[in-house]
């Protein structure tokens with residue numbers, strides 16, 4: 734990913750330095766809240782580190798986990814950051830125990846959400862750095878292409894691999910992204926555990942907000 738200058742890093746720090754709170758969990762599209770400000774979504778396989786990344790970005794431990802109570806994991810969970818930004822924790826895919834009917838149902842909810850959400854500025858698709866882009870990830874990317882939602886890839890858990898392997902997975906992921914019309918160039922590498930790449934991701938997100946008046 735491109736380098737961020739001090740101003741961009743500062744803007745990210747200021748944005749996420751503000752209060753963050755859980756808004757609501759949505760299981761049915763009729764329950765979707767009106768879009769307020771800029772909305773961004775986090776997608777990825779279950780266990781890839783979506784909740785951990787939201788906690789790391791907001792600096793609020795347990796913020797995303799707080800909404801992870803049973804029954805909530807199949808919902809779209811909405812969080813507010815500094816009253817300026819809405820983060821959406823999307824239900825994880827690739828869950829081995831999910832039935833075909835379940836997968837189909839949540840794909841329909843997801844597709845409807847992605848298609849009918851003009852305020853959705855970008856989706857970050859999280860990729861486990863140990864595995865790279867898998868087939869189920871490709872399905873998600875195809876869904877985003879189809880819905881014309883700009884997405885950007887973020888490697889997670891880079892603390893679990895060697896720097897050389899990280900460089901290799903980054904390059905491979907960039908090549909995958911290039912093949913998708915909805916991809917935003919540049920792949921982030923992160924570790925919620927160590928805090929690596931969090932400041933840069935905050936800066937990227939802050940850059941999506943309209944300039945301050």
Ligand SMILES: Nc1nc2c(ncn2[C@@H]2O[C@H](COP(=O)(O)OP(=O)(O)O)[C@@H](O)[C@H]2O)c(=O)[nH]1
Nearest residue numbers: 778779780781782783784785825890924925926
């Ligand atoms: N080592 C390491 N583990 C992580 C990292 N991010 C998440 N995890 C672990 O991966 C597991 C799944 O994380 P979670 O955020 O719940 O994933 P989700 O299902 O995508 O929301 C948990 O045990 C986390 O502690 C990371 O950056 N490094």
Ligand SMILES: [Mg+2]
Nearest residue numbers: 783784785801
């Ligand atoms: Mg989660």
